[in-house]
Amino acid sequence: MTDQGSLVGLRQVAIAANVSTATVSRAINTPHLVSSKLRERINEAVDRLGWVPDGTARALATKRSHTIGAVFPTLTHGDFARATTAIQQELQSKGYTLLLACSDYEIEQEFQQIKKFIERGVDGLILVGEHHHPELAKLLARRNVPTINTFVYSSETHGTCIGPDNRKLFFDMTKYLIDMGHEVFAVVAQSVENNDRAEARLRGIQDALAEEGIAVRPQHFAIGQWSISEGRHLFRRVMSTLPRPTAVICGNPSLAVGAYLESIAMGLSVPDDVSIVGYDDIEVMSHLPVSLTTVRVQSEQVGRNAARYLVARLEGEDIDIPFQCDTEIVIRDSSGPPPRNPASA
Amino acid sequence: MTDQGSLVGLRQVAIAANVSTATVSRAINTPHLVSSKLRERINEAVDRLGWVPDGTARALATKRSHTIGAVFPTLTHGDFARATTAIQQELQSKGYTLLLACSDYEIEQEFQQIKKFIERGVDGLILVGEHHHPELAKLLARRNVPTINTFVYSSETHGTCIGPDNRKLFFDMTKYLIDMGHEVFAVVAQSVENNDRAEARLRGIQDALAEEGIAVRPQHFAIGQWSISEGRHLFRRVMSTLPRPTAVICGNPSLAVGAYLESIAMGLSVPDDVSIVGYDDIEVMSHLPVSLTTVRVQSEQVGRNAARYLVARLEGEDIDIPFQCDTEIVIRDSSGPPPRNPASA
DNA sequence: TTGTAGGCGTTATCAG
DNA sequence: CTGATAACGCCTACAA
Numbered sequence: 092m093t094d095q096g097s098l099v100g101l102r103q104v105a106i107a108a109n110v111s112t113a114t115v116s117r118a119i120n121t122p123h124l125v126s127s128k129l130r131e132r133i134n135e136a137v138d139r140l141g142w143v144p145d146g147t148a149r150a151l152a153t154k155r156s157h158t159i160g161a162v163f164p165t166l167t168h169g170d171f172a173r174a175t176t177a178i179q180q181e182l183q184s185k186g187y188t189l190l191l192a193c194s195d196y197e198i199e200q201e202f203q204q205i206k207k208f209i210e211r212g213v214d215g216l217i218l219v220g221e222h223h224h225p226e227l228a229k230l231l232a233r234r235n236v237p238t239i240n241t242f243v244y245s246s247e248t249h250g251t252c253i254g255p256d257n258r259k260l261f262f263d264m265t266k267y268l269i270d271m272g273h274e275v276f277a278v279v280a281q282s283v284e285n286n287d288r289a290e291a292r293l294r295g296i297q298d299a300l301a302e303e304g305i306a307v308r309p310q311h312f313a314i315g316q317w318s319i320s321e322g323r324h325l326f327r328r329v330m331s332t333l334p335r336p337t338a339v340i341c342g343n344p345s346l347a348v349g350a351y352l353e354s355i356a357m358g359l360s361v362p363d364d365v366s367i368v369g370y371d372d373i374e375v376m377s378h379l380p381v382s383l384t385t386v387r388v389q390s391e392q393v394g395r396n397a398a399r400y401l402v403a404r405l406e407g408e409d410i411d412i413p414f415q416c417d418t419e420i421v422i423r424d425s426s427g428p429p430p431r432n433p434a435s436a
Numbered sequence: 437m438t439d440q441g442s443l444v445g446l447r448q449v450a451i452a453a454n455v456s457t458a459t460v461s462r463a464i465n466t467p468h469l470v471s472s473k474l475r476e477r478i479n480e481a482v483d484r485l486g487w488v489p490d491g492t493a494r495a496l497a498t499k500r501s502h503t504i505g506a507v508f509p510t511l512t513h514g515d516f517a518r519a520t521t522a523i524q525q526e527l528q529s530k531g532y533t534l535l536l537a538c539s540d541y542e543i544e545q546e547f548q549q550i551k552k553f554i555e556r557g558v559d560g561l562i563l564v565g566e567h568h569h570p571e572l573a574k575l576l577a578r579r580n581v582p583t584i585n586t587f588v589y590s591s592e593t594h595g596t597c598i599g600p601d602n603r604k605l606f607f608d609m610t611k612y613l614i615d616m617g618h619e620v621f622a623v624v625a626q627s628v629e630n631n632d633r634a635e636a637r638l639r640g641i642q643d644a645l646a647e648e649g650i651a652v653r654p655q656h657f658a659i660g661q662w663s664i665s666e667g668r669h670l671f672r673r674v675m676s677t678l679p680r681p682t683a684v685i686c687g688n689p690s691l692a693v694g695a696y697l698e699s700i701a702m703g704l705s706v707p708d709d710v711s712i713v714g715y716d717d718i719e720v721m722s723h724l725p726v727s728l729t730t731v732r733v734q735s736e737q738v739g740r741n742a743a744r745y746l747v748a749r750l751e752g753e754d755i756d757i758p759f760q761c762d763t764e765i766v767i768r769d770s771s772g773p774p775p776r777n778p779a780s781a
Numbered sequence: 782t783t784g785t786a787g788g789c790g791t792t793a794t795c796a797g
Numbered sequence: 798c799t800g801a802t803a804a805c806g807c808c809t810a811c812a813a
């Protein structure tokens with residue numbers, strides 16, 4: 092009924108302003124190429140008719156969708172949520188729109204999402220990690236879609252990735268604990284399946300330990316889900332083994348908070364009985380009765396720079412952004428020297 | 437150099453399979469209308485050439501982008517992050533893609549984002565709250581874009597909104613505290629500016645109190661940011677006034693956690709000295725030394741059903757989804773009767 | 782069941 | 798500076 096066959100389009104505007112469609116198009120996209128007289132008349136017609144340009148038609152004609160796709164493992168983890176926000180803001184300010192999908196840490200799902208995004212005509216892609224579907228490189232090359240891997244950094248792949256040096260991060264953290272005298276380490280972390288970042292961090296711990304000729308004992312190595320309750324569970328488990336660890340390194344903030352809360356439940360004193368350190372500085376960590384030592388990663392920076400880089404490449408600009416992001420070991424109250432007389436029978 | 441002038445498109449596939457472009461199109465979109473012989477030949481050609489259909493062209497021709505836009509105030513709050521994930525999953529499974537933007541609780545920004553989305557040709561829109569830009573209704577009507585408002589529910593606007601009944605939620609929670617004997621209430625909440633959900637919750641508190649002929653005293657009414665540190669700050673402030681509140685109702689999980697942590701710092705005993713209740717059940721709440729009483733909102737359900745509803749409408753299906761989402765007052769250890777001899781001079 | 786041809790709303794090329 | 802006109806890649810009556 093009310094469905095008028097011809098919604099207002101470029102043509103209607105042209106007619107209303109008594110100019111050609113080409114001129115309207117120019118008035119919108121390259122105003123400086125249109126006389127001010129016509130420009131005015133056209134603008135007037137545009138908002139009198141309430142014309143909204145059709146992005147799909149424009150995309151078809153220009154072969155640019157002004158759209159960037161991002162595929163994250165999940166959105167419920169603070170770091171990815173922060174990065175997503177930053178990406179969105181940055182893109183927004185440059186006139187781009189964000190397409191978002193989650194892979195659930197599944198490489199196949201990630202690949203499917205990416206394919207969908209390419210169908211949708213994204214101009215660029217933001218992914219997480221360097222480990223992707225084997226077919227991906229081929230696909231990206233053929234369609235020539237600029238892509239950047241986030242939350243990873245290694246000098247070899249400089250320029251196609253942006254993030255912290257995960258290995259070094261935990262290498263340094265471990266070193267810090269070693270320097271304080273710790274010798275018996277436990278690790279409470281999430282699965283490294285399809286997660287090269289977590290895997291790199293684990294390697295960092297092991298490398299640092301190896302330099303001292305020590306290693307994490309099997310009974311001190313606990314892998315599980317990403318959650319506080321899992322952190323409690325795993326902390327209790329590793330603390331119930333001998334020799335009892337004097338330092339527990341947690342692979343994510345939920346596990347760290349869980350470990351700390353369980354230490355309270357177990358009647359342990361942190362850091363006197365055991366040191367606990369985590370990864371990613373979420374707000375609660377600094378407010379707990381014993382504040383938690385952790386690693387701070389500038390997720391917003393990662394997201395913002397990833398977006399900036401992509402847009403710059405697309406616009407043919409040549410900006411210089413740092414690909415390695417700022418990180419910091421935030422030393423708080425949950426870490427200290429090992430107990431004098433450890434209960435390491 | 438390698439930039440072949442003609443990327444593989446529908447036409448090249450047609451040639452390769454020695455059929456018309458129409459047939460290829462049909463083989464993809466309505467396979468049952470194509471003889472199996474040709475279908476096979478075409479499929480073979482498709483993946484031999486590695487053809488990826490061009491979504492923008494398709495969108496232009498069909499006037500359907502299979503794209504849904506969502507504008508959230510922020511992504512860093514757990515409830516929205518969870519809803520976003522659910523939306524994305526639901527859309528994905530139905531062959532739709534999610535466009536995401538954040539409004540930062542700014543109504544004007546929300547409007548701009550929505551306009552961009554409409555330019556991009558979204559088939560539908562998911563928003564938060566019922567309070568939007570005055571021009572929005574007109575715009576949506578003209579372009580005929582189905583829209584659903586999330587995280588709100590009221591019987592009057594049934595069908596265009598989906599979420600919890602925010603007012604009732606806090607009405608009930610307050611009632612629960614009243615029934616336990618509390619008379620002096622403090623409220624620690626975020627700003628209600630451009631946030632009709634928070635505003636409704638506040639109204640719920642006030643309505644419940646009004647039934648008892650009481651009200652929140654000005655000095656017990658603390659409005660601030662969404663953060664743990666703000667929660668600590670505001671909690672200390674309201675607890676330093678007379679008469680001292682025996683119950684503190686917090687407007688979001690960060691404020692609640694902050695309030696609780698500050699109670700520890702102040703040497704108060706919860707719930708013996710003061711009851712603390714929050715909104716939205718985030719994991720840490722149930723793991724703190726004193727677990728927090730709060731309201732649980734099924735954000736995933738909100739997101740999933742919003743997406744489902746929109747897709748169903750677009751596909752002309754007629755599904756029946758609940759628009760009011762499940763909620764629950766989770767009573768834990770942080771709430772109890774008021775102290776016998778309150779320090780209310 | 783398959784092919785032909787025109788159109789979706791813009792942009793871009795090329796004359797004027 | 799402005800105006801025709803041909804793409805852009807796919808879909809869809811309509812005809813065969």
